[in-house]
Amino acid sequence: MEPDRTSDRLRLSVIATPLAARQAVIDIxxxxxxxxxxxxxxxxxxxVLAEVLNNIVEHAYSPRAPGRIRVSVTATPEAVEVELSDFGTPLPTRNLSARTLPPPNPDDLPEGGFGWHLIRTLADQVAYERRAGCNHLSLRFDLPEHNASVSQ
Structure with missing residues:
Protein backbone atom coordinates (compact mmCIF):
# COMPACT_ATOMS: atom_id res chain seq x y z
CA MET A 1 0.00 0.00 0.00
CA GLU A 2 1.74 3.11 -1.25
CA PRO A 3 -0.17 6.31 -0.43
CA ASP A 4 -0.62 8.83 -3.21
CA ARG A 5 -0.70 12.23 -1.50
CA THR A 6 -1.65 15.32 -3.43
CA SER A 7 -2.33 18.50 -1.43
CA ASP A 8 -5.52 17.82 0.52
CA ARG A 9 -6.21 14.40 -1.08
CA LEU A 10 -4.95 10.99 -0.07
CA ARG A 11 -5.49 7.89 -2.21
CA LEU A 12 -4.81 4.37 -1.00
CA SER A 13 -5.16 0.90 -2.46
CA VAL A 14 -5.45 -1.45 0.49
CA ILE A 15 -5.41 -5.23 0.44
CA ALA A 16 -8.42 -6.42 2.45
CA THR A 17 -6.64 -7.88 5.47
CA PRO A 18 -6.94 -6.86 9.12
CA LEU A 19 -3.36 -5.54 9.31
CA ALA A 20 -3.63 -3.54 6.09
CA ALA A 21 -6.97 -2.09 7.21
CA ARG A 22 -5.41 -1.02 10.52
CA GLN A 23 -2.50 0.65 8.72
CA ALA A 24 -4.93 2.43 6.38
CA VAL A 25 -6.78 3.90 9.38
CA ILE A 26 -3.46 5.15 10.78
CA ASP A 27 -2.43 6.65 7.41
CA ILE A 28 -5.79 8.35 6.88
CA VAL A 48 -15.89 5.01 11.66
CA LEU A 49 -12.94 4.21 9.39
CA ALA A 50 -11.94 1.22 11.52
CA GLU A 51 -15.51 -0.08 11.50
CA VAL A 52 -16.00 0.37 7.74
CA LEU A 53 -12.65 -1.11 6.74
CA ASN A 54 -13.03 -4.04 9.11
CA ASN A 55 -16.55 -4.69 7.77
CA ILE A 56 -15.17 -4.82 4.24
CA VAL A 57 -12.38 -7.18 5.31
CA GLU A 58 -14.68 -9.45 7.31
CA HIS A 59 -17.83 -9.45 5.20
CA ALA A 60 -17.11 -8.34 1.62
CA TYR A 61 -14.16 -10.61 0.92
CA SER A 62 -13.23 -14.19 1.70
CA PRO A 63 -10.20 -14.66 3.98
CA ARG A 64 -8.83 -17.04 1.33
CA ALA A 65 -9.21 -14.46 -1.44
CA PRO A 66 -8.87 -10.93 -0.06
CA GLY A 67 -9.39 -8.26 -2.67
CA ARG A 68 -8.53 -4.59 -2.74
CA ILE A 69 -10.17 -1.61 -1.16
CA ARG A 70 -9.68 1.76 -2.83
CA VAL A 71 -9.82 4.74 -0.53
CA SER A 72 -9.84 8.42 -1.42
CA VAL A 73 -9.78 11.04 1.33
CA THR A 74 -10.25 14.76 0.81
CA ALA A 75 -9.58 16.99 3.81
CA THR A 76 -10.57 20.66 3.81
CA PRO A 77 -10.98 23.07 6.72
CA GLU A 78 -14.74 22.44 6.57
CA ALA A 79 -14.94 18.65 6.23
CA VAL A 80 -13.30 15.29 5.68
CA GLU A 81 -14.77 13.27 2.83
CA VAL A 82 -13.94 9.60 2.40
CA GLU A 83 -14.79 7.47 -0.62
CA LEU A 84 -14.30 3.71 -0.39
CA SER A 85 -14.84 1.14 -3.12
CA ASP A 86 -14.42 -2.62 -3.36
CA PHE A 87 -15.53 -5.53 -5.54
CA GLY A 88 -16.61 -7.68 -2.60
CA THR A 89 -20.03 -8.99 -1.65
CA PRO A 90 -22.79 -6.37 -1.88
CA LEU A 91 -23.79 -4.66 1.34
CA PRO A 92 -27.32 -5.23 2.61
CA THR A 93 -28.78 -1.78 2.05
CA ARG A 94 -31.61 -1.69 4.55
CA ASN A 95 -31.45 1.43 6.72
CA LEU A 96 -27.81 2.26 5.93
CA SER A 97 -28.31 5.99 5.57
CA ALA A 98 -31.03 6.54 8.16
CA ARG A 99 -29.66 8.62 11.03
CA THR A 100 -32.81 8.62 13.16
CA LEU A 101 -33.07 4.92 13.83
CA PRO A 102 -32.76 3.74 17.41
CA PRO A 103 -29.77 1.60 18.34
CA PRO A 104 -30.18 -1.99 17.22
CA ASN A 105 -31.39 -4.65 19.62
CA PRO A 106 -28.43 -6.97 20.30
CA ASP A 107 -30.79 -9.98 20.38
CA ASP A 108 -31.77 -9.33 16.75
CA LEU A 109 -28.28 -9.07 15.26
CA PRO A 110 -25.40 -11.50 14.77
CA GLU A 111 -22.09 -10.27 16.27
CA GLY A 112 -23.88 -7.31 17.88
CA GLY A 113 -24.44 -5.33 14.67
CA PHE A 114 -23.80 -1.98 16.30
CA GLY A 115 -21.26 -0.92 13.67
CA TRP A 116 -23.72 0.68 11.25
CA HIS A 117 -25.43 2.49 14.09
CA LEU A 118 -22.03 3.95 15.08
CA ILE A 119 -21.22 4.87 11.49
CA ARG A 120 -24.58 6.60 10.94
CA THR A 121 -24.30 8.41 14.27
CA LEU A 122 -20.70 9.64 13.96
CA ALA A 123 -20.57 10.53 10.25
CA ASP A 124 -22.56 13.51 8.97
CA GLN A 125 -23.36 11.87 5.64
CA VAL A 126 -23.36 8.21 4.62
CA ALA A 127 -24.20 7.04 1.11
CA TYR A 128 -23.87 3.56 -0.37
CA GLU A 129 -24.51 2.22 -3.84
CA ARG A 130 -23.58 -0.83 -5.86
CA ARG A 131 -22.55 -0.06 -9.46
CA ALA A 132 -21.18 -2.49 -12.03
CA GLY A 133 -20.31 -5.08 -9.38
CA CYS A 134 -18.53 -2.52 -7.18
CA ASN A 135 -19.49 -1.26 -3.72
CA HIS A 136 -19.18 2.52 -3.29
CA LEU A 137 -19.42 4.04 0.18
CA SER A 138 -19.15 7.79 0.75
CA LEU A 139 -18.68 9.34 4.17
CA ARG A 140 -18.55 12.98 5.21
CA PHE A 141 -17.42 14.37 8.54
CA ASP A 142 -18.15 18.04 9.04
CA LEU A 143 -15.58 19.99 11.05
CA PRO A 144 -17.69 22.71 12.67
CA GLU A 145 -15.24 23.27 15.51
CA HIS A 146 -12.62 24.39 12.98
CA ASN A 147 -15.02 26.87 11.38
CA ALA A 148 -15.93 28.33 14.78
CA SER A 149 -12.29 28.85 15.74
CA VAL A 150 -11.44 30.42 12.36
CA SER A 151 -14.31 32.94 12.44
CA GLN A 152 -13.57 34.23 15.95
Missing part, protein backbone atom coordinates in the same frame (compact mmCIF):
# COMPACT_ATOMS: atom_id res chain seq x y z
CA UNK A 29 -5.92 9.79 10.40
CA UNK A 30 -2.36 11.10 10.04
CA UNK A 31 -3.34 12.79 6.79
CA UNK A 32 -6.51 14.33 8.25
CA UNK A 33 -5.12 15.46 11.62
CA UNK A 34 -4.52 19.18 11.34
CA UNK A 35 -4.60 22.09 13.75
CA UNK A 36 -8.19 23.06 14.45
CA UNK A 37 -9.60 19.54 14.22
CA UNK A 38 -10.85 18.65 17.68
CA UNK A 39 -9.44 15.42 19.15
CA UNK A 40 -12.99 14.15 19.74
CA UNK A 41 -13.80 14.60 16.05
CA UNK A 42 -10.60 12.80 15.06
CA UNK A 43 -11.70 9.92 17.30
CA UNK A 44 -15.10 9.84 15.52
CA UNK A 45 -13.30 9.60 12.18
CA UNK A 46 -10.98 6.87 13.46
CA UNK A 47 -13.85 4.79 14.86
Missing amino acids: CSHVAKPGVAPARMEDIRI
